[in-house]
Amino acid sequence: MWQIALVLGIYLPLVIVAGHYLYHVTMQQKTWLDPVMNRIDNIIYKISGIKQVNMTGKQYVLALILSNAIMVLIGYIILRIQSALFLNPNGIGTMEATLSFNTIISFMTNTNLQHYSGESGLSYLSQMLVITFMMFTSAATGYAACMAFCRRLVAKTDTLGNFFVDFVRVITRVLIPISFIVALILVFQGSPQTFNSNETVHTIEGNMQDIALGPIASLESIKHVGTNGGGFNGANSTTPFENPTVISNIVEMLSMMLLPGACVVAFSLMVVNRKRKTLFGKQGLVIFAAMSILFLIGLTTCYLAERAGNPIIGELGITQDLGSMEGKEMRFGVAQSALFTVVTTAFTTGSVNNMHDTLTPLGGMVPLFNMMLNVVFGGKGVGLMNMMMYVMLTIFIACLMIGRTPQFLGKKIEEKEMKLIALCILIHPAIILVFSALAVSTVAGVEGITNPGAHGLSQVLYEYASSSANNGSGFEGLSDNSTFWNVTTGLAMFFGRYLSIIIQLTIASLLAKKLWHSESVGTLKTDNAMFTFLLVAIVLMIGALTFLPALALGPITEHLQIRS
Known part of the structure; x- marks a missing residue:
């Protein structure tokens, strides 16, 4: 437990410092990197023809979609012809069409679901020019959308900023x-971190083994920092x-956690009076606390489930003093494996340091439910935007119960906004459940399921939850490199990413155009402990009502079976 406490203890001061820095970057205030980066940014603006002018909501969304589409097209072409290009010392062949479609959508949507084996499926050029490059651009896209959403939400005028400026500044x-x-x-x-080809070595067991080399460290860093996976x-x-x-394991976890949490801190600073000096604004603290409560509930459940071990193994007289170690690294043990599992799915990164397919049923349900909720910090920027939908829903429900006018940050929440909020919240479960139903009811889908019964359904649910939440991790038991799985998960990733962003920016635009109202005695307080627990209750209630039937047929049934 001390290992978990150490990581969380280091994280809290880091996230506050990073949040203040993000706030200055977002609001285009002075930072210590400006003397160097201003010159680099200006060169980029000049070469690209970027004009630093405010965009309307439609212009901002259009710029986001078109820039992503162009990168998708170029990346797809590179994957399809990688065998003929340079930096391919291992002679990797061309990637198949549907797999290329899935891969390019995956990395452009910040999902990084891999239906290929990394070291044997891509050349070094593809690893850098497609994968690593898109890890930067997809993370920057999510952050730009989130900060535009926050600026629009707290503004008293109809301001949004410039997508390309936000995009460039967060990267540099x-x-x-x-x-x-x-x-x-x-x-x-x-x-x-090398361009050398793979090396074949003689192992101590007397066998020959290929050791995969390449530019690994550079990819790993942005993979975690950008919550890519x-x-x-x-x-x-x-x-x-x-x-x-163990040190690299802690660094990778902190890298995943840093920027999603910092986005909440940056938002909190936007809300408070600019003249007041504060470490963490109250409104942002409420959201951060709600996310933290959900995170700690999941972490406690996963750790206790993995620490208890498998009762069937216990009945055989085999001791499990270390807990359930199946699929885990001895270097990390249960504590760091459970923490990594919850972090990578709460912060929707998708990196794994143990095989989630081998988790106990309740331990495996935690990462699955984290992705189904998609608000427990979430990925770079997107998690905060998703949680804001639940904040407004909570305000609306609470105000209906006590007969007050729904109002958030001085703007009234009315019928049009509530319809869009409901649509935004329902898109995510609809994608997961509809595609899962399609997978278990078609021959092409069933052919990819390698485990029978409840665990097989858990695999399917996990795959589409990971795709829709832009997470990218998997139970790794599916035979998913087929036309059916490549196409359906590709569509789930695409719709899960862009539909939500478009709707959320639309909601922020509608609120920005409304008249600002000062708080009164009748205004519902949204910056106190009571609202925090109400928000957590609403998130859990909506999640349970939406996903409990599916979870009951998957991990809950499997848990009851091994306990019977």
């Missing part, structure tokens, strides 16, 4: 510097090259 001032530091730490701990190697952060030591 946030993602690149932090990723560079993390990459240096990983190299120091033993992660390779995936991995250079197929086995992800369970491998010693991606995650060599």
Whole structure:
């Protein structure tokens, strides 16, 4: 337990410092990197023809979609012809069409679901020019959308900013510097960073083994900093090259947690009076506390389930003093494995340091439910936007119960906004449940399920929850590299990413155009402990009502079966 407490103890001061820095970057205030980065930004603006002018809501969304679409097209072409390009010392072949479609959508939507084996499916050029590049741009896209959403929400005028300016600033001032530091730490701990081809070595068991090399550390750093997920190697952060030591394991977890939490801090600073000096605004603190409560509930459940072990093994007389160690690294044990599992799905990164397919049923239900909720901090920026939908829903429900006018940050929440909020909340479960139903009712879908019964359904639910939540981790038991799974998960990733962003920016635009009203005696307080617990209750209630039937047929049934 002390290992978990250590990571969380380091995280809290770091996230506050990072949040203040993000606030200055977002609001285009002075930062210590400006003397260097202003020159770099201006060169980028000049070459790209970017005009630093405010955009309307439609212009902002259009710029986001078109820029992502162009990157998808270029990346798809590179994957399809990678065998003919340079930086391919291992002779990797061209990627198949549907797999290329799935891969490019996956990395552009910040999902990084991998239906290919990392070290054997991509050339070094593809790993850098497609995968690593899109890890930067997809994270920057999510952050730009979130900060535009927050600025629009707290503004008393109809202001939004410029997508390309937000996009460039977060890459040059946030993602690149932090990723560079993390990459240096990983190299120091033993992660390779080289263009050398794979090496074949003679093992102590007398066999021959290929050791995958390449630019691993640089990919691993932005993979975690940008909450991207995936991995250079197929086995992800369970491998010693991606995650060599306990120190690298802690650094990777902190990297995943840092910026999603910092987005909440930055938002809290936007809400408070600019003249007041504060570490953490009350409104943001309420949201951060609600996310933290959900996170700690999941972490406690997962840790206790894995620590208790498998009762069937216990009945055989085999001691499980270390807990359930199936699929886990001895380097990390139950504590760091459980923490990594909850972090990677709460912060929707998708990196794994143990195989989620081998978790106990209740331990596996936690990451699954985290992705189904998709508000427990969430990915870079997107988690905060999703939680804001529940904040407004909670305000609306609470005000209906006590007969007050729903109002948030001085703006009234009315019929049009509530319809869009309801639609935004329902899109995510609809994608998961509809595609899961399609998978278990068609021959092509059933062919990919490798486990019978309840665990097989859990695999399917996890795959589509991971895709829709833009997480990218998997139970890894599916035979998912087929036309059916490549296409359906690709669509789930696409709709799960862009439909929500478009609706959320629309809601923020509607609220920005409303008249600002000062608080009165009749205004519902949204910055106190009572609202925090009400928000947590609403999130859990909506999640349970939506997903409990599916969970009952999957992990809950499996738990009861091994206990019977």
